[in-house]
Amino acid sequence: xxxxxxxxxxxxxxxxxxxxxxxxxxxxxxxxxxxxxxxxxxxxxxxxxxxxxxxxxxxxxxxxxxxxxxxxxxxxxxxxxxxxxxxxxxxxxxxxxxxxxxxxxxxxxxxxxxxxxxxxxxxxxxxxxxxxxxxxxxxxxxxxxxxxxxxxxxxxxxxxxxxxxxxxxxxx
Amino acid sequence: xxxxxxxxxxxxxxxxxxxxxxxxxxxxxxxxxxxxxxxxxxxxxxxxxxxxxxxxxxxxxxxxxxxxxxxxxxxxxxxxxxxxxxxxxxxxxxxxxxxxxxxxxxxxxxxxxxxxxxxxxxxxxxxxxxxxxxxxxxxxxxxxxxxxxxxxxxxxxxxxxxxxxxxxxxxxxxxxxxxxxxxxxxxxxxxxxxxxxxxxxxxxxxxxxxxxxxxxxxxxxxxxxxxxxxxxxxxxxxxxxxxxxxxxxxxxxxxxxxxxxxxxxxxxxxxxxxxxxxxxxxxxxxxxxxxxxxxxxxxxxxxxxxxxxxxxxxxxxxxxxxxxxxxxxxxxxxxxxxxxxxxxxxxxxxxxxxxxxxxxxxxxxxxxxxxxxxxxxxxxxxxxxxxxxxxxxxxxxxxxxxxxxxxxxxxxxxxxxxxxxxxxxxxxxxxxxxxxxxxxxxxxxxxxxxxxxxxxxxxxxxxxxxxxxxxxxxxxxxxxxxxxxxxxxxxxxxxxxxxxxxxxxxxxxxxxxxxxxxxxxxxxxxxxxxxxxxxxxxxxxxxxxxxxxxxxxxxxxxxxxxxxxxxxxxxxxxxxxxxxxxxxxxxxxxxxxxxxx
Ligand SMILES: Cc1ncc(C[n+]2csc(CCOP(=O)(O)OP(=O)(O)O)c2C)c(N)n1
Ligand SMILES: [Mg+2]
Numbered sequence: 001x002x003x004x005x006x007x008x009x010x011x012x013x014x015x016x017x018x019x020x021x022x023x024x025x026x027x028x029x030x031x032x033x034x035x036x037x038x039x040x041x042x043x044x045x046x047x048x049x050x051x052x053x054x055x056x057x058x059x060x061x062x063x064x065x066x067x068x069x070x071x072x073x074x075x076x077x078x079x080x081x082x083x084x085x086x087x088x089x090x091x092x093x094x095x096x097x098x099x100x101x102x103x104x105x106x107x108x109x110x111x112x113x114x115x116x117x118x119x120x121x122x123x124x125x126x127x128x129x130x131x132x133x134x135x136x137x138x139x140x141x142x143x144x145x146x147x148x149x150x151x152x153x154x155x156x157x158x159x160x161x162x163x164x165x166x167x168x169x170x171x172x
Numbered sequence: 173x174x175x176x177x178x179x180x181x182x183x184x185x186x187x188x189x190x191x192x193x194x195x196x197x198x199x200x201x202x203x204x205x206x207x208x209x210x211x212x213x214x215x216x217x218x219x220x221x222x223x224x225x226x227x228x229x230x231x232x233x234x235x236x237x238x239x240x241x242x243x244x245x246x247x248x249x250x251x252x253x254x255x256x257x258x259x260x261x262x263x264x265x266x267x268x269x270x271x272x273x274x275x276x277x278x279x280x281x282x283x284x285x286x287x288x289x290x291x292x293x294x295x296x297x298x299x300x301x302x303x304x305x306x307x308x309x310x311x312x313x314x315x316x317x318x319x320x321x322x323x324x325x326x327x328x329x330x331x332x333x334x335x336x337x338x339x340x341x342x343x344x345x346x347x348x349x350x351x352x353x354x355x356x357x358x359x360x361x362x363x364x365x366x367x368x369x370x371x372x373x374x375x376x377x378x379x380x381x382x383x384x385x386x387x388x389x390x391x392x393x394x395x396x397x398x399x400x401x402x403x404x405x406x407x408x409x410x411x412x413x414x415x416x417x418x419x420x421x422x423x424x425x426x427x428x429x430x431x432x433x434x435x436x437x438x439x440x441x442x443x444x445x446x447x448x449x450x451x452x453x454x455x456x457x458x459x460x461x462x463x464x465x466x467x468x469x470x471x472x473x474x475x476x477x478x479x480x481x482x483x484x485x486x487x488x489x490x491x492x493x494x495x496x497x498x499x500x501x502x503x504x505x506x507x508x509x510x511x512x513x514x515x516x517x518x519x520x521x522x523x524x525x526x527x528x529x530x531x532x533x534x535x536x537x538x539x540x541x542x543x544x545x546x547x548x549x550x551x552x553x554x555x556x557x558x559x560x561x562x563x564x565x566x567x568x569x570x571x572x573x574x575x576x577x578x579x580x581x582x583x584x585x586x587x588x589x590x591x592x593x594x595x596x597x598x599x600x601x602x603x604x605x606x607x608x609x610x611x612x613x614x615x616x617x618x619x620x621x622x623x624x625x626x627x628x629x630x631x632x633x634x635x636x637x638x639x640x641x642x643x644x645x646x647x648x649x650x651x652x653x654x655x656x657x658x659x660x661x662x663x664x665x666x667x668x669x670x671x672x673x674x675x676x677x678x679x680x681x682x683x684x685x686x687x688x689x690x691x692x693x694x695x696x697x698x699x700x701x702x703x704x705x706x707x708x709x710x711x712x713x714x715x716x717x718x719x720x721x722x723x724x725x726x727x728x729x730x731x732x733x734x735x736x737x738x739x740x741x742x743x744x745x746x747x748x749x750x751x752x753x754x755x756x757x758x759x760x761x762x763x764x765x766x767x768x769x
Binding site: 018019022023026027030034065068069072073075076078079080081 | 304305308309312313314316318333365366367368491492493495496497500
């Protein structure tokens with residue numbers, strides 16, 4: 001090889017705008033599993049009902065070479081309109097929502113409540129022995145929150161995966 | 173069409189047809205003259221529509237895999253898409269090997285599969301399988317058509333996607349009720365795809381940078397592949413012009429043979445695992461590599477981190493995903509090969525570029541030295557037919573006519589690639605990427621369908637040919653005089669060779685036990701069976717084979733223990749070639765190399 005390849009693995013958020021046709025998600029997911037790429041999270045929904053387009057946001061990790069391949073392979077899929085890497089192409093804003101259930105009593109319950117306020121999490125369900133928190137933020141913030149809840153009686157987590165959009169006035 | 177129908181058409185320019193009729197109409201509108209297929213319950217309406225049709229010939233194969241390989245042979249020898257029609261369930265699953273083969277080798281195919289009726293899908297109905305699910309990873313694209321009004325559009329898109337950009341196979345899965353339903357037919361011209369836009373025009377900046385590198389090169393080499401063949405005859409012509417204009421040496425992959433004439437002095441022979449010494453050393457030592465329509469496959473590069481360590485690399489490919497996939501390159505050009513070659517020639521001439529003649533002269537001197545090794549030589553015998561000798565004779569005795577060669581997979585394939593000299597594109601059909609035993613016989617049938625008067629030869633191995641042998645029956649039915657030239661070494665020779673080199677000579681299950689009598693077998697099919705056992709009788713038998721205007725199975729008994737050289741062992745670099753197993757300097761395969769296929 002000509003250049004000393006950069007072997008550092010990094011997390012990337014990639015948006016794929018696709019035609020909302022049958023099987024399109026299977027194509028994208030099959031590409032990742034078939035070629036041995038990693039999916040850390042995946043978010044999919046129709047974004048324009050009249051244009052029949054859906055947006056798939058994939059968080060993946062890899063060396064720069066692998067990420068370049070992932071983008072090129074995604075662009076090759078027939079129903080793909082556009083592929084944008086929010087980590088390298090354009091600055092993007094990323095948000096993820098998680099519902100986090102914590103069960104416990106006494107000091108631990110008070111501490112969970114105190115931390116949730118620091119993280120601006122909302123309480124969406126309460127019993128005498130449990131809370132369900134709703135937290136929104138970048139994946140790192142959500143990770144941190146969950147880690148802090150672990151010793152305080154964490155019982156369940158449901159995460160949406162990342163939604164991402166570019167900064168500034170332009171579309172994707 | 174009745175009067176009302178006609179009025180309708182005039183009024184709205186819409187034709188109402190059943191789904192099955194649409195299939196036939198779309199094939200005709202796409203200029204399809206031949207389809208390869210096999211019927212079954214889920215495609216009966218389409219077969220019914222085929223019954224009385226004119227101008228569209230259906231070739232009934234004996235297995236759906238055979239039908240797909242035949243369509244591949246047809247496509248590769250004509251540049252047109254191959255078309256296949258098979259039933260649901262086992263019909264579709266039997267087609268999967270052929271689809272994967274076509275995907276790996278970028279062969280344009282349109283494969284139509286029947287499916288159970290839409291209301292039964294997901295019910296585990298008789299002969300139901302998830303065809304689009306199963307074929308998603310082995311097609312360029314596929315569709316399940318659930319509305320008859322989408323059918324004609326999808327069929328035309330299927331042809332467009334199969335044949336443009338990097339070509340490949342596509343599948344259109346058509347439920348049986350859709351074949352009966354009536355709907356609106358649209359012609360090919362009214363279809364434009366929403367997202368599919370293959371990039372074919374080169375960026376001129378990269379063309380200019382490529383030219384600069386080439387002009388400054390001291391030790392250049394062209395490394396070309398199947399992309400040149402796929403880009404059409406014009407790409408081969410332009411390649412010849414560019415290679416001759418520069419005077420640079422040229423080598424090619426297995427897939428690219430024929431794009432440049434093998435008789436030309438600038439031709440170094442094939443490169444890669446069983447490539448020539450001069451081709452591989454030129455690749456290793458070059459300072460500028462011009463890769464055109466090839467993809468740095470592991471069979472070509474050998475040990476990847478020792479691959480051509482000191483060269484600047486230009487890489488032309490129509491598929492952007494090939495750039496920097498295995499090897500990082502300096503000048504990528506994403507474009508159609510013919511268009512890019514045309515621009516390269518244009519800039520070379522208008523910028524009055526000159527090569528570095530003194531350096532090139534030294535380079536050629538070095539290459540001639542390597543050539544002097546005669547890496548394809550072998551020890552001739554008077555008593556047994558050497559497989560290399562058989563190929564040489566086959567070439568010599570057929571070179572005065574138009575000959576198309578297909579192959580199976582194994583040693584015979586490599587010997588054919590090394591020794592048969594191809595002068596033009598589209599005359600060499602072999603399973604490169606997938607390495608599918610059983611490809612060559614049905615592929616030869618497809619070639620012969622497209623070229624009824626040409627000499628079509630499948631250079632086969634006795635093991636491979638048994639995988640799709642039943643297609644001899646197809647050859648008989650349609651009067652296709654294909655010649656199946658079996659280099660019968662009574663071994664899965666390539667497996668035996670690897671067992672000798674990597675597994676201590678323990679020949680586990682690689683002996684072709686209980687072989688059929690191929691001559692009797694030919695006769696049972698109604699074909700002609702010939703056998704040659706001694707070098708002295710070979711020429712006469714080959715002549716006899718050529719002269720018979722019927723399908724022939726030729727049982728050519730060759731030396732069972734001959735190995736295919738030269739060879740780059742798995743995990744070794746281009747400059748670590750082994751020329752024969754005669755010498756005592758035969759290196760060991762590394763532990764790392766043993767892991768590789
Ligand atoms: C469908 C399939 N199965 C297995 C293999 C692995 N394989 C590669 S070469 C080979 C032996 C081929 O034997 P033969 O056709 O006699 O050719 P020879 O090497 O003897 O010339 C085998 C089993 C393959 N390539 N394809
Ligand atoms: Mg054999």
